[in-house]
Amino acid sequence: xxxxxLEDDFKLSSEIKLFLKDxxxxxxxxxxxxxxxxQFTAESYGLFILDINVPGVNGLExxxxxRQSDKVTPIIMLTAFxxxxxxxxxxxxxxxxxxxxxFHFDELFIRINxxxxxxxxxxxxxxxxRVEDLEINISEMKVTRGDTEINLTPxxxxxxxxxxxxxxKTVSKPSISDSVWDLNFETGTNTIExxxxxxxxxxxxxxxxxxIHTRPGxxxxxxxxx
Numbered sequence: 001x002x003x004x005x006l007e008d009d010f011k012l013s014s015e016i017k018l019f020l021k022d023x024x025x026x027x028x029x030x031x032x033x034x035x036x037x038x039q040f041t042a043e044s045y046g047l048f049i050l051d052i053n054v055p056g057v058n059g060l061e062x063x064x065x066x067r068q069s070d071k072v073t074p075i076i077m078l079t080a081f082x083x084x085x086x087x088x089x090x091x092x093x094x095x096x097x098x099x100x101x102x103f104h105f106d107e108l109f110i111r112i113n114x115x116x117x118x119x120x121x122x123x124x125x126x127x128x129x130r131v132e133d134l135e136i137n138i139s140e141m142k143v144t145r146g147d148t149e150i151n152l153t154p155x156x157x158x159x160x161x162x163x164x165x166x167x168x169k170t171v172s173k174p175s176i177s178d179s180v181w182d183l184n185f186e187t188g189t190n191t192i193e194x195x196x197x198x199x200x201x202x203x204x205x206x207x208x209x210x211x212i213h214t215r216p217g218x219x220x221x222x223x224x225x226x
Contacts, residue, residue, distance in 0.1 A: 001046035001116065002026040006036045006062060007078065008054045016049070019105045025112075033057030040066060045073065047112060052079040052090070060093045067094035071141055071154060074115035076108070088194055091155045097181075129164045132209055132224040136164055150202050155180060159195055160203070163212070163222035172219040196220055 003020060007013040008031045020027040028043070030036045032055035040048075048066065052059035063075055074097070077090040082100035090098050097111050129136040134145045141157060143150045152160065158180045163171055173192050180195075196212065204210045211222050 002028070002044070003047045003049060003112075004036065004039060004043075004045045005029045005049045006031075006033065006054055006059060007049070007051045008032065009051070016105070016108070019109075023109055031055070033059065033062045036062055037065060047115065048073060048075045049108075050075060050077050050095075052077060052081075060089065063090070063095055064093045067154065074112075074118075076111060076115070078103075084191060088191065091195075092153050092198070094154050096154060129161075131164055131211055131222055133207075134164075134203065134211055136161060145203060145207060148206075152199075152202065155195060156198055156202070160199055160222070163220060166221065168221055168223040170215045170219045170221045176219070 003025050005013060005016060005027055007016065007029065010031070013029045013031070017027045017029055028039065028045075030039050034056035036050075037057065048063075050059040050062055057065070059077060059079075063077065066073075066075065071094075075095045076097045076099060077095045078099050078101060079086060079090070080101045087098050096115055099108060099111065127138040129138070134143070136143050138161070143152055143157065143160065159176065162176065162179050176192055196214070200210075200212050204212055209224055211224060213221050213223060213225060215221060
């Protein structure tokens with residue numbers, strides 16, 4: 001597999017590239033966001049690793065721009081900041097995982113493998129899930145409610161799909177953490193609540209019938225309850 005790394009620290013980027021080579025990954029390195037966006041369109045990659053604070057277009061903007069045309073390729077963000085707000089911002093821009101510097105390269109390797117396993121899981125290409133007037137087209141990763149198409153970030157989409165597949169049953173917070181963050185994300189006390197609120201604003205806010213519900217002390221479920 002080929003990886004595209006955006007990292008302006010020459011020593012760190014060289015060490016990461018050497019480590020990935022030892023793990024049998026090819027790795028191209030670019031040092032600013034503008035170069036990344038040019039390289040991203042020039043070749044095909046299986047995974048992106050983005051430092052946030054880089055020259056040109058920063059990593060968060062790069063992530064958001066990539067997601068406009070590529071909603072599938074896994075993205076890992078690298079940053080020196082570890083506050084929950086920073087993590088939420090990264091995921092809200094389309095990241096799949098988040099590593100705070102300094103980190104152990106073995107942890108990076110574990111997360112890469114985890115994301116690749118998740119990305120290789122087969123999906124039913126023609127599956128459509130409907131809840132009331134909400135439709136989730138899994139093959140196209142498209143969500144609509146009524147006549148309105150709803151734009152979701154990858155994490156929001158994964159969370160919604162998890163709730164929808166539960167068919168009205170309550171999904172616990174540990175199950176959400178395991179399935180959506182794949183045990184790679186240290187969920188804070190309110191991270192899942194933040195994402196549930198993101199979904200409610202997009203899925204329920206402008207509709208009379210609410211679909212996303214909380215079962216206090218247990219978790220969340222997706223069901224029509226007038």
